[in-house]
Amino acid sequence: MLPLASNSDPNFRSKTIKTPLPNPSLQVTADHNLKQVDAPVYSPGPNDVLLHIKATGVCGSDIHFWKSGRIGSLVVEGDCILGHEAAGVVLQCGDGVTDLKPGDRVAVEPGVPCGDCFLCQDGRYNLCEDVQFAGVYPYDGTIQRYKVHPAKWCHRLPDNVTCSEGALLEPLSVVMHGIKSAGLSLGRGAVICGAGPIGLIALTSARASGAHPLVITDLEPRRLDFAKKFVPSCLTYQVDRNLDAESNAKMIRALFGVETRQGGGEYVAPETVLECTGVENSVVTACYTARRGGTVMVIGVGKSIMNNLPFMHLSLAEIDLKFINRYRDTWPTGLQCLAGKILDLKPLVTHTFPLENALDALNTCADLSNGSIKVQIVDEKDHVL
Template sequence: MKHNNPSLQVTADQQIKMAESPIHKPGNGEVLLHIKCTGICGSDIHFWKTGAIGPLKVEGDCCLGHEASGIVLKVGEGVDELVVGDRVAVEPGVPCEKCWLCREGRYNLCEDVKFAGVYPYHGTLQRFKVHPAKWLHKIPDDVTYAEGALLEPLSVVLHGIRRAGLTLGRGAVICGAGPIGLIALLSSRASGAHPLVITDLEASRLAFAKKLVPECETYQVQRNLSAEENAKSIRKLFGDSEYGAPETVLECTGVESSIITGAFAVRRGGTVMVIGVGRPIVNNIPFMHLSLGEINLKFINRYTDTWPAGIAAVKGKLLDLKPLVSHVFPLEKAVDAMHICADLSQGSIKVQIVDEIDINPEDVE
């Protein structure tokens, strides 16, 4: 039985399409995967709608997707840590492992990284994908493929929490109740930060957050108020004292006004950790407010060494990511899934694309 390889691709003129992709043989150190589940990320929508994220531009047809899990179908030479049938989560970035950043263990900053779903490197929204075994992580039998795919956005949050230095018993604000913000809320609770406040423009998303973490407080950002005025209202949820003000802000939108709000909401000596992806240039940052308050404004770029911790957290039931999956589509309907994800009126949280067919490895050429 011969299998085809349908894939979702974005084009240089900002279109999306289903196309047939080749099935590659795994080389030295590589395996061939059957991708079972891929989540749609905001960056996938961004590449489609704008054609670029900062300097990363779509210059030709490229298969999207990087939040993925799958099963090993074939192993190449030199692979001894994985065997056919292993269930794995995909770490989508493959760094050069030669530059000084890689040697320091900061491979997320490698300038020569080959990142799945970023042109010209094809992503996981296809049935079959070759990937280096080193950047695959076995998932336990009681961790689903859906959870395995959610380990990538969880990794983004884990890296942000590490760099922010989230503290047990200290307050935190999460800006944005999208998928990353909701995972940040769950992770902050599991890390012991308290009290927790999550903000958003949309009441429906805040209601979802409250259902997900009942002990959190929610704040609906008011468009008619300035960032400083919104920040003042957020601070009131933590009490009256400066000491009780939030020590950490996890900014999960990348929106300029939200970053500024976070800067005014955090206490002196605190940290604003920008996790969200925003415009290439952000203006109007309150420089002297940050300076006089010794407020740390920090950023992340993806993640390093987060999958083992993520897998342990999911397996150990420290946080339940499954409620975040609001829509599931078969691979053949991936274009429809992208449209649902891009339309805010549809109320999606995390849209996943699955391929549930069973494949005999011997049938794949």
């Protein structure tokens, strides 16, 4: 498997090329700073394409790498271009590329697995330990004008799907993998913890999947107001900071009613909880919210160690506490959801910034007082070489 184009990857063998336009990029540094600099432009190697990135969404992980310098074992040890939620236009094709041509609009699947390990061979390539993931040191990401990427991991956009929507396929893929793993049931209740971009995509996807009723929770009332407008049939719950996790869970469960079957036992309590924040207290609340025999699917990214999980409650209630790592085999189906208008994610993009002002985009995303949901960085320059 050929490596991603990265000026920090010693195995990368392609040559730099000159372009009539500069290649502005947004890079994170090992000392927790951001800088906007022109990056090299590489020619596509065999089986690669050179892309003009037209839209990149800012993800919470980009903020984590900037502010904390790491996510679990993923550590920023040097300069690295951020960004992985992207779509763009093919400019050049390397030798061996037959499925794409210059001018094609594509969504970028940012992870390039090794293809040889037992997980890749088993089809679980999202768990590959040697994955080269765009925007994770040392592999440069998509907040730049020009990027080389393997053609295999570029998915052609239908004519009725914009590059902005194409860039939303990455967070949609996270949700799709979580929903598939959780096994949402038609007509069964579900809770979504967190009304950020992932939580809101989970909310509308759960609705499209037939789960009902739906409750979404958050600390921020403005995000809950947005959720209610985005999916009018949902119920909302503002998490009470003055209550413990078990008490908040009791309030959430009350929204589903109190009906019981003869002989006792929960009937309408939520079967599935999609935890989309990764915050420890929210995960604990989710554990107390799911009904006995239910499922808690942790989609959000949290801290490395959580000490307060209610182990015996989970055990006695036989609640499945499950996790996902990114996604696999989701881009084709995600494209069908957008092209077929099963999902409309366009309202989630509340702020856009030109590539040259990418730093402002990250600052806007990092400050919740700005009221952003999904911030995107776009490049309207002509894609010429």
